[in-house]
Amino acid sequence: MSGFANRPLVSRPKLERRAxxxxxxxxxxxxxKRLTIFAGHYGSGKxxxxxxxxxxxxxxxxxxxxxxxxxxxxxxxxxxxxxxLRGSGIECVSSPFANTSVDIPALPAGxxxxxxxxxxxxxxxxxxxxxxxxxxxxxxxxxxxxxxEMLLVxxxxxxxSRNIHEILQIKNDISLSSRLPFTxxxxxxxxxxxxxxxxxxxxxxxxxxxxxxxxxxxxxxSMARSLCETGRMERSDVFPMDITEHFKWELR
Numbered sequence: 001m002s003g004f005a006n007r008p009l010v011s012r013p014k015l016e017r018r019a020x021x022x023x024x025x026x027x028x029x030x031x032x033k034r035l036t037i038f039a040g041h042y043g044s045g046k047x048x049x050x051x052x053x054x055x056x057x058x059x060x061x062x063x064x065x066x067x068x069x070x071x072x073x074x075x076x077x078x079x080x081x082x083x084x085l086r087g088s089g090i091e092c093v094s095s096p097f098a099n100t101s102v103d104i105p106a107l108p109a110g111x112x113x114x115x116x117x118x119x120x121x122x123x124x125x126x127x128x129x130x131x132x133x134x135x136x137x138x139x140x141x142x143x144x145x146x147x148x149e150m151l152l153v154x155x156x157x158x159x160x161s162r163n164i165h166e167i168l169q170i171k172n173d174i175s176l177s178s179r180l181p182f183t184x185x186x187x188x189x190x191x192x193x194x195x196x197x198x199x200x201x202x203x204x205x206x207x208x209x210x211x212x213x214x215x216x217x218x219x220x221x222s223m224a225r226s227l228c229e230t231g232r233m234e235r236s237d238v239f240p241m242d243i244t245e246h247f248k249w250e251l252r
Contacts, residue, residue, distance in 0.1 A: 032057070033147050033148055034118070034120075034146070035122050035124070035148040035149070036053060036122070036124070036149045036151065037136070037143075037149065037150040037180075038050040038053070038124065038125055038126070038151055039127075039133060039152060039174050039178070039182075040152060040153035040161075040170070040174075041128055041158065041160055043155060044128075044153045044158060045153060045222075046188070047125050048241065049153055050123050050125040051081045051125075052241040052242065052243055053123055053239075054066040054085065054123040055090065055242075055243075057121045057123060058089055058090055060121070061119075061120075063119060064089070064120070064121040064122070064123070065090060065091040065092070065120055066122075066124075067093045067094075067110075067122055067123070067124045068092060068094035069125060081243070084243065093110045093113070114139075114146075115139075124136070133173075133175075134178070136180065137179045140180050143180060149183050149219075150180050151183065151184045151185065152170070152174070153186045153188050154170075155188050155189055155190055156187075156189050156203045157189060157190065157191055157199070157203070163206070164210060168210070168214070171214065182216055183216065184216050184217050184218070184219040185207065185214075185218045186218075186219055186221075186239075187200075187203055187218055187220070187222070189207070189221070190223065195223070195227065196227075197227055204221075220239040221239070223238065223241065227240075228240040
């Protein structure tokens with residue numbers, strides 16, 4: 001894509017050595033956190049990543065819940081996936097105004113269960129910019145006492161996240177507003193249904209540069225499972241997603 005015209009592409013063999021056909025439970029199973037927070041700019045795809053990750057997390061915990069703190073975007077929230085989450089045995093806890101036309105900053109009433117129920121694995125999907133992250137800030141001290149991950153979801157093909165400066169600005173704004181440091185990066189480069197493996201390859205140099213500057217590890221690259229299966233994927237840093245479009249999914 002034009003934003004990467006001067007960047008060398010990572011070769012197919014090199015990426016294939018980094019990836020995996022199926023999401024390997026060895027994706028640091030011992031390092032899976034009970035609390036995982038996904039944050040990113042508008043259009044980063046963080047909600048889809050959060051929904052897919054909640055389904056993955058349920059494989060490792062008896063009980064799991066997705067807490068929808070996306071108070072910025074009332075039209076595309078994790079609450080939209082209530083049916084599929086319930087079908088996977090996952091509870092979705094959302095604002096009372098989710099799935100309505102009312103856009104009021106309101107946190108889910110059950111948010112305290114994250115801290116009061118140590119046997120519950122929790123995924124948090126927070127808002128699309130620093131305003132949404134502010135909702136999390138009131139719980140920052142309690143979260144900091146937990147063994148948590150806070151992951152920056154980046155789609156380098158979206159406006160306002162196409163270069164180092166823009167991505168760092170998003171990271172800093174969200175971290176400042178939430179009063180929590182990020183612990184890692186998710187490469188969610190995609191162009192919707194037209195995404196190809198070449199697009200994923202193209203995103204890697206920028207994501208790795210962000211990682212080098214911030215010191216944050218790239219936890220994984222997320223992509224549709226169908227894309228994973230078009231290549232010879234061998235390693236555990238790719239996260240295949242079964243739910244890849246709003247209200248369109250394939251279950252496995």
